[in-house]
């Protein structure tokens with residue numbers, strides 16, 4: 255599963271923030287939210303779509319309805335690449351943070367070579383072709399960093415996912431439906447059945463006003 259383990263720096267920030275509001279933007283059906291809540295209860299999930307589980311606030315992450323200086327940690331996992339221009343959200347996210355608050359952006363980065371995440375990388379590309387409205391092609395950390403006007407306050411890292419997915423059934427059902435017309439979907443489904451799905455690496459970016467001085 256993506257983002258397992260979480261960066262130790264994020265675990266430390268969550269610990270430090272315990273009791274203060276923590277928000278996950280783009281929480282979807284709450285997979286990452288549940289993981290965060292095992293460390294700190296009460297993490298608030300926000301998404302554009304009203305999923306039946308995991309959601310506390312239905313809103314656009316680019317203009318989140320959060321009070322200024324109210325949030326201790328803002329986390330987003332595989333959201334940034336879905337946003338048309340994610341950096342448009344930076345001012346709003348920073349404004350919502352307390353003076354010791356931190357912003358966390360986590361993004362899958364399956365290996366670009368034929369490393370352990372190659373199948374997951376191929377799956378992401380295949381889904382982008384098959385479901386155009388899905389948007390959100392993988393974003394490299396280099397592309398993210400190049401888009402920043404300044405790296406002041408930012409730190410970056412990369413983590414090897416350690417846990418295989420435990421919920422491949424729906425994914426395989428979808429791939430099977432396309433397999434008749436899309437050889438790549440058939441190849442990926444067969445490879446997942448044979449070898450499972452290794453998520454490879456993910457990258458993270460952390461911003462804190464404390465680190466800007």
Ligand SMILES: C[S@@+](CC[C@H](N)C(=O)[O-])C[C@H]1O[C@@H](n2cnc3c(N)ncnc32)[C@H](O)[C@@H]1O
Pocket residue numbers: 279280281282283284285286300301302303313314315316330331332333336337
């Ligand atoms: C790949 S899913 C990530 C789900 C979750 N963070 C996880 O890691 O399991 C991306 C989510 O971002 C949401 N999303 C896309 N654009 C958004 C926006 N502008 N504001 C809020 N959520 C958005 C989508 O609805 C989707 O649930």
